[in-house]
Amino acid sequence: MKAEIITIGDEILIGQIIDTNSAWIAKQFNRAGIEIYQVTSVHDDPLHITEALKKAEEKVDLVIITGGLGPTKDDITKNTLCKYFGTKLVFHEPTFEKIKKRFANRNISMNKLNRDQALLPESCTILPNSAGTAPGMWFEKGGTIIVSVPGVPFEMKQLVTNEILPRLRGNGKLKAIYHKTVLTQGLPESMLAEKLAEWEDNLPGYIKLAYLPNPMAVRLRLSAIGDDEKMLRESVEEKIKELQQLIPENIYGYDDDQLAGVIGKLLIKKNASLAIAESCTGGYISHLITSIPGCSAYYKGSVTAYSNEVKENILGVSPNTLEKYGAVSKQVAIEMALGVKKALNTDYAVATTGIAGPGGGTEEKPVGTVWIAVASPTKTAAEKYVFGGNRERNIIRSAQTALQLLRKLVLKE
Amino acid sequence: MKAEIITIGDEILIGQIIDTNSAWIAKQFNRAGIEIYQVTSVHDDPLHITEALKKAEEKVDLVIITGGLGPTKDDITKNTLCKYFGTKLVFHEPTFEKIKKRFANRNISMNKLNRDQALLPESCTILPNSAGTAPGMWFEKGGTIIVSVPGVPFEMKQLVTNEILPRLRGNGKLKAIYHKTVLTQGLPESMLAEKLAEWEDNLPGYIKLAYLPNPMAVRLRLSAIGDDEKMLRESVEEKIKELQQLIPENIYGYDDDQLAGVIGKLLIKKNASLAIAESCTGGYISHLITSIPGCSAYYKGSVTAYSNEVKENILGVSPNTLEKYGAVSKQVAIEMALGVKKALNTDYAVATTGIAGPGGGTEEKPVGTVWIAVASPTKTAAEKYVFGGNRERNIIRSAQTALQLLRKLVLKE
Numbered sequence: 001m002k003a004e005i006i007t008i009g010d011e012i013l014i015g016q017i018i019d020t021n022s023a024w025i026a027k028q029f030n031r032a033g034i035e036i037y038q039v040t041s042v043h044d045d046p047l048h049i050t051e052a053l054k055k056a057e058e059k060v061d062l063v064i065i066t067g068g069l070g071p072t073k074d075d076i077t078k079n080t081l082c083k084y085f086g087t088k089l090v091f092h093e094p095t096f097e098k099i100k101k102r103f104a105n106r107n108i109s110m111n112k113l114n115r116d117q118a119l120l121p122e123s124c125t126i127l128p129n130s131a132g133t134a135p136g137m138w139f140e141k142g143g144t145i146i147v148s149v150p151g152v153p154f155e156m157k158q159l160v161t162n163e164i165l166p167r168l169r170g171n172g173k174l175k176a177i178y179h180k181t182v183l184t185q186g187l188p189e190s191m192l193a194e195k196l197a198e199w200e201d202n203l204p205g206y207i208k209l210a211y212l213p214n215p216m217a218v219r220l221r222l223s224a225i226g227d228d229e230k231m232l233r234e235s236v237e238e239k240i241k242e243l244q245q246l247i248p249e250n251i252y253g254y255d256d257d258q259l260a261g262v263i264g265k266l267l268i269k270k271n272a273s274l275a276i277a278e279s280c281t282g283g284y285i286s287h288l289i290t291s292i293p294g295c296s297a298y299y300k301g302s303v304t305a306y307s308n309e310v311k312e313n314i315l316g317v318s319p320n321t322l323e324k325y326g327a328v329s330k331q332v333a334i335e336m337a338l339g340v341k342k343a344l345n346t347d348y349a350v351a352t353t354g355i356a357g358p359g360g361g362t363e364e365k366p367v368g369t370v371w372i373a374v375a376s377p378t379k380t381a382a383e384k385y386v387f388g389g390n391r392e393r394n395i396i397r398s399a400q401t402a403l404q405l406l407r408k409l410v411l412k413e
Numbered sequence: 414m415k416a417e418i419i420t421i422g423d424e425i426l427i428g429q430i431i432d433t434n435s436a437w438i439a440k441q442f443n444r445a446g447i448e449i450y451q452v453t454s455v456h457d458d459p460l461h462i463t464e465a466l467k468k469a470e471e472k473v474d475l476v477i478i479t480g481g482l483g484p485t486k487d488d489i490t491k492n493t494l495c496k497y498f499g500t501k502l503v504f505h506e507p508t509f510e511k512i513k514k515r516f517a518n519r520n521i522s523m524n525k526l527n528r529d530q531a532l533l534p535e536s537c538t539i540l541p542n543s544a545g546t547a548p549g550m551w552f553e554k555g556g557t558i559i560v561s562v563p564g565v566p567f568e569m570k571q572l573v574t575n576e577i578l579p580r581l582r583g584n585g586k587l588k589a590i591y592h593k594t595v596l597t598q599g600l601p602e603s604m605l606a607e608k609l610a611e612w613e614d615n616l617p618g619y620i621k622l623a624y625l626p627n628p629m630a631v632r633l634r635l636s637a638i639g640d641d642e643k644m645l646r647e648s649v650e651e652k653i654k655e656l657q658q659l660i661p662e663n664i665y666g667y668d669d670d671q672l673a674g675v676i677g678k679l680l681i682k683k684n685a686s687l688a689i690a691e692s693c694t695g696g697y698i699s700h701l702i703t704s705i706p707g708c709s710a711y712y713k714g715s716v717t718a719y720s721n722e723v724k725e726n727i728l729g730v731s732p733n734t735l736e737k738y739g740a741v742s743k744q745v746a747i748e749m750a751l752g753v754k755k756a757l758n759t760d761y762a763v764a765t766t767g768i769a770g771p772g773g774g775t776e777e778k779p780v781g782t783v784w785i786a787v788a789s790p791t792k793t794a795a796e797k798y799v800f801g802g803n804r805e806r807n808i809i810r811s812a813q814t815a816l817q818l819l820r821k822l823v824l825k826e
Contacts, residue, residue: 070626314756
């Protein structure tokens, strides 16, 4: 089965919001064996929407339209769909009851705009939206399924998961697709490609390989498409086993594995605990660690020591060290790591101190200079990096690098 | 001038990466007066790329293609472009010298894949890439400009900013566009729409209004398109002044203003300092605060007190309070806020304690229950929320709500 995603909304085309909906839908659909042929973002404009629908219908079996269903006046999708499918808006009592109940529960009164959300195209199947007021609409036309859902991510996700996918599964006959992504660190893309050239040449024709570089990692995605899902999976897993022999040091995870989650698993295995001291990363490492469910099993907490006062008073960094070497130094990084490890009574600790920018750089220590220290029950180490990007990039790279150093340390001990 | 963005890459269509490039390009282009007609994401497939190019050429004056220019074998864009423009790849000496120098600086050796990046279409203008090895390619065909840039965000941004926009500005004749977005809090979309109905009806025809709801805010975007930029800007600003009269309490900022930045400005005005104590938000509020350049003027730091031990030992939360009321309680939130304010010696503090999920919920305190406390030199207050979303959503909403409470407190005092 082939699908196209059409997102409606000027806000995407002027760059005000990033289209995260399409990525989410693409991922879910791929897992369910539906190939995404194209993603098209169009204006809140009836002609443009109609044109995109027509083109998509020629190419795919399923079109999913997101956006353009809010209660306010910029809503035009419903009317365009009515015209396209030659139907008209009718009042849908069950939807109206739901909207009424929703407002009553929140103790706010309804107005005409809210009531109008119960006006829906007569010829479609209504998909109930348990997370909001605008329901999904399921149309069929000459073998193509066209579904329209609201653009609010939470509501869209509920509709895809609870309504659209179950209905499509009922149809049967989905083509088998198997993807697996190998996450690597420590080799640049070109070196990795050279090392894997022979392995790559021996991939069977139905497995496609793609290199997906990141600032901090190179991901290798293997995609197999065919009829027999079990065979595809086994074949991909077989090739990944070969890969594990070729670059054993470089693979740190698979698919959606996050470095913070990989570290969490290692710490749980060791029954060890972790604390973090952050200066330039400002809480971002702690945020990455606490984004992993269940992290309270190993994570005790962190101190963001943005001012020197906090470095001294809470982490016990010596005023002498601060004065002699400056806040961005090997010595301060190490004292921060040891200080937070002691104050929070943990087995491991990681600390960052650097100049995120845009201000604060000097000739000797330019913007992007970062010292990262790690401490284990028996070892302490620190490394210097000069990333030199903008503030956001420096924070992200510092945090990811800190987690890499931490992973290596926990792995070795 | 009208443009289309074509992004090439299977990774977008299987949902492995989110297409942030298009949003960034759209924003820059809009600011420069170039309207984005459509964003189209296609597969790494010569036929599909060619088809998308043909369709775009019919509609727009400028096509920008991102992705598909890495050194590895999944690269097919260059060959497709050669075929499309009836030209061939030739060796480009200046590009080769740049690549060589880049590798020498990093002390790593080049291989054939790196050398092949200097093979470029004969008929295009080469746009030098100061951030990577793959240059941009600028083609012209029957009045349409087609530019291809790498998909690595950092490299793409350099090329758009330093090469593409300056060249387009040289062309003259760009249509004037003026956008401004008003950020509001405290009124749901439908109520806001009702309150603003008359104002909206009186908008001139060349100003378009859109409601962009968020979990935490409703943004109102005013877009004016015409010939005279000064007139458009003045007209939009005039309408925004009227808006300030209509909903003075609800507007907290404009365009890219972030709540953390708005709070920062208020604190600088008062010459006041801030500390944060986080449990369920795990460092995310501190990350938001430290994402603002110059925050060291008011921000001293934070304590992520994930374990009760840290709440007691670092923040001075009483063991009695923890036992009597539990970690997720009004009393603990207040003691955390007062504790971090004292330990870090600041004027203001905010604290969160809650159950982010997916585990840890009870009947009395379900997943999503959060207590948020704020403290000023003279006041302390706490509020309870039950968000009840998933972990990520609970963390984000808790952090945004904490910043809202903080903003209100700082504003009042």
